[in-house]
Amino acid sequence: MLLNTKDPFDLKAIKTYYLLIVSLLFFSVLIILSGCKQTSHEKICIQAVDNLPHELIPGVYHSYSEMQIYSQVYEPLLQLSDDYKTILPNLAESWSYSSGNLHLTIRLKPDIIFHDQRRLDSRAAKHSIEWIQRTCPESLYLSNIDSVFILDSLTFRMVLKKPDARFLYFLTTGYGIVLFSPHDTGSAHDQHVSFPAGTGPFRVKTRKDDRIILQKFGLYRNSSGNMAELVFRLFPYSAQLEKALERGEIDMVYMVRQYALDRLRWSGKIGYIVNEPLHCNMIAFNLKHPKLSDPLLRKRILTAIDLKRLTIYHNRGAAITATNPLPPVYKYFKDIKQAAYDSLIHSRLTKEKRDSVIHLTLYYPEYSFIRPTYLEAIKSYLEKRQIYLDVVYFTSSKTYEQAIRRDDAELFFYGWRSDILGDAGNYLWSLFYSDSPYNLFNYRNSSVDRQLEKALNEFDNKKRNQYYRAVVEEIVGDMPAIFLKYIKEYYAYNSIKIRALSMTPYGIINYKDVIINDE
Numbered sequence: 001m002l003l004n005t006k007d008p009f010d011l012k013a014i015k016t017y018y019l020l021i022v023s024l025l026f027f028s029v030l031i032i033l034s035g036c037k038q039t040s041h042e043k044i045c046i047q048a049v050d051n052l053p054h055e056l057i058p059g060v061y062h063s064y065s066e067m068q069i070y071s072q073v074y075e076p077l078l079q080l081s082d083d084y085k086t087i088l089p090n091l092a093e094s095w096s097y098s099s100g101n102l103h104l105t106i107r108l109k110p111d112i113i114f115h116d117q118r119r120l121d122s123r124a125a126k127h128s129i130e131w132i133q134r135t136c137p138e139s140l141y142l143s144n145i146d147s148v149f150i151l152d153s154l155t156f157r158m159v160l161k162k163p164d165a166r167f168l169y170f171l172t173t174g175y176g177i178v179l180f181s182p183h184d185t186g187s188a189h190d191q192h193v194s195f196p197a198g199t200g201p202f203r204v205k206t207r208k209d210d211r212i213i214l215q216k217f218g219l220y221r222n223s224s225g226n227m228a229e230l231v232f233r234l235f236p237y238s239a240q241l242e243k244a245l246e247r248g249e250i251d252m253v254y255m256v257r258q259y260a261l262d263r264l265r266w267s268g269k270i271g272y273i274v275n276e277p278l279h280c281n282m283i284a285f286n287l288k289h290p291k292l293s294d295p296l297l298r299k300r301i302l303t304a305i306d307l308k309r310l311t312i313y314h315n316r317g318a319a320i321t322a323t324n325p326l327p328p329v330y331k332y333f334k335d336i337k338q339a340a341y342d343s344l345i346h347s348r349l350t351k352e353k354r355d356s357v358i359h360l361t362l363y364y365p366e367y368s369f370i371r372p373t374y375l376e377a378i379k380s381y382l383e384k385r386q387i388y389l390d391v392v393y394f395t396s397s398k399t400y401e402q403a404i405r406r407d408d409a410e411l412f413f414y415g416w417r418s419d420i421l422g423d424a425g426n427y428l429w430s431l432f433y434s435d436s437p438y439n440l441f442n443y444r445n446s447s448v449d450r451q452l453e454k455a456l457n458e459f460d461n462k463k464r465n466q467y468y469r470a471v472v473e474e475i476v477g478d479m480p481a482i483f484l485k486y487i488k489e490y491y492a493y494n495s496i497k498i499r500a501l502s503m504t505p506y507g508i509i510n511y512k513d514v515i516i517n518d519e
Helices: 008-042 063-071 120-135 236-246 259-263 295-302 307-315 343-352 374-381 397-406 427-431 448-457 461-478
Strands: 044-049 079-080 086-087 091-098 103-108 147-150 155-160 202-208 213-214 229-234 252-253 271-284 319-323 360-363 386-393 411-417 481-494
Touching: 044 063, 044 236, 063 202, 063 229, 063 252, 086 091, 086 120, 103 120, 120 147, 120 155, 236 252, 236 259, 236 481, 259 271, 271 319, 307 319, 307 374, 307 481, 360 397, 374 386, 386 397, 397 411, 397 448, 411 427, 427 448, 427 461
Parallel strands: 044 229, 044 252, 360 386, 360 411
Antiparallel strands: 079 086, 091 103, 103 155, 147 155, 202 213, 213 229, 252 481, 271 411, 271 481, 319 481
């Protein structure tokens, strides 16, 4: 229909019509923009951390907070099942040993994409392994790799120097071999990785002094969450973390201290996800010291402390009383128990000592999760049995580590969190093998060493665990430490904003599957 532009009524109608259309379009754009802004805000999750890495160097991390970040960017070849023992595919779809368990052949999954949109292949795997070997020469597992050969575009072979039944479990953890694009590290000797190209569900978007912002990687093969960005924000002090969570400034806090658990829960908007205990806290004896070389004295100290009561009253559900050095994720060893609190046994042990009054020095790290009230309770138990502790306090982790490594150290708080799960050998070897750099007890037992060495060559899981049982039984009998408690790892999160939360056996949040609620 043609418009009659000479008719004034028609002109007025036309102007009104066009003004209406323009207004509708304008308000539609505002609504769309407003909706986009709201949606973007709702799809961001902020996790508080107590430190940030300077560079995201593959295979290198210095704290568990850093590991949370790495695990979103990089991925290992294999993964550990929720049963804490079964090895599953991850970047690798299959693997097999040959030549006396010295040749490990791995086939990669097809169609895995790096963050720089290059495809994962055997060349990238070989480059990653050899680069990490040069970067982490002190690694026991990496140093056992003699060479890497490419068999085809998706298949490669690692040749080991000696058999090691723990090696496959090493490939399930992000602290060892992770794969990254050969183009993201520059030269072969470049160790500064600012914006790495891994295979993980998130890629690095922005780095600042107080935060690292990760962005969802659209070409990732397997995710069910709706999060667009993941922010790791620095809070140097633990009290800041909990306050920021209560105020709604952050959405997630790792390792909430036990005395804050109930207070945060009472707010009505804080939920918790709890990982199986992986960490054992202990009071270590320096067996090189003349006083502590006496097993009767060590038993006298151990049986003087009511560990069960101590855990209940001082950890508010955030720990389990320890029975041996291995955390309960190693389920095959839970029945092996150290000597328990017993006042009658202790009285007899005290009478057998010609000089019943004992003075010992205990090193205490003030920066740790061990509360002063917990320390005072231990002192009180021991004083009832005429054992007196002179406590030396440390505020620096560096000076504390130097002190506990000296021959004149007597007693000190020590803890161990397993970097490799699924096989108890890594935990036991690290702490109790005679030549291990982490054997700060100065524990020497040739039988334990032999059993651990035999376990390396035993690829039958049931038989290997029998070696480990013999090792744990000997350790418990020798009493190189008082195994105090297994720490539960509590993540506090904004339960109004976040749902469908899960974590890996290593305590890494599966952010790729996190669902953020629409308000």
